[in-house]
Amino acid sequence: MGSIFSCVTEEDKLDKHEQERLDLLKKGERFGRRKMVAMGVSLGSEPAMVRLSDDQSTVSWASADAPTFGSVKVTSVQNVKPAGATGLVLLGKGNSKELELETADAATRDLWVIALQEVVERSKMSGKHNEAELEAQAQELSENKAEYWATRRKELHDVEAAAAERKKKYAGAGMQFTAQALANKSGSFKSQG
Numbered sequence: 001m002g003s004i005f006s007c008v009t010e011e012d013k014l015d016k017h018e019q020e021r022l023d024l025l026k027k028g029e030r031f032g033r034r035k036m037v038a039m040g041v042s043l044g045s046e047p048a049m050v051r052l053s054d055d056q057s058t059v060s061w062a063s064a065d066a067p068t069f070g071s072v073k074v075t076s077v078q079n080v081k082p083a084g085a086t087g088l089v090l091l092g093k094g095n096s097k098e099l100e101l102e103t104a105d106a107a108t109r110d111l112w113v114i115a116l117q118e119v120v121e122r123s124k125m126s127g128k129h130n131e132a133e134l135e136a137q138a139q140e141l142s143e144n145k146a147e148y149w150a151t152r153r154k155e156l157h158d159v160e161a162a163a164a165e166r167k168k169k170y171a172g173a174g175m176q177f178t179a180q181a182l183a184n185k186s187g188s189f190k191s192q193g
Helices: 016-027 106-170 173-192
Strands: 029-036 042-052 058-063 069-073 079-083 087-091 097-102
Touching: 016 042, 016 106, 029 058, 042 097, 079 106, 087 106
Parallel strands: none
Antiparallel strands: 029 042, 029 097, 042 058, 058 069, 079 087, 087 097
């Protein structure tokens, strides 16, 4: 008998409510996106359609009024927090504001805060799993590097030894011809002068 493999994706592990919230994020919502300029100064907001990518890696927006668009990687978001009566903020490292949004009502804001925070937490959890895999790969790579450089040093030594052997063969002959060429050259200068 053969073995049975199950292909369980991350979305298959979610409960019904988490899946509904995830679907809501992927569908997207119309928000007011705060336009930021230097040093955190806000220039007001613009209407924008905000949604989570299908692979859950980015939160992207597209402006309804102007041709502006952008995205924030979920891995760069550390926390999602409510702001004011109907706002929400995606915070990055050092509590820097990655994206600031205004919703139509507090219920929509709360739903998006919960759903986005779940996505961020899942991303962090899968990141910890990936960190362990990356550590193992780095260890293997460093072992391979040591082996590679040992082999490479031997190859370079062999090439240098072969070059030295070839030089030995012609070492004495070159000086004789060089001296003769210099003598001929100095003689031709004397006859011209």
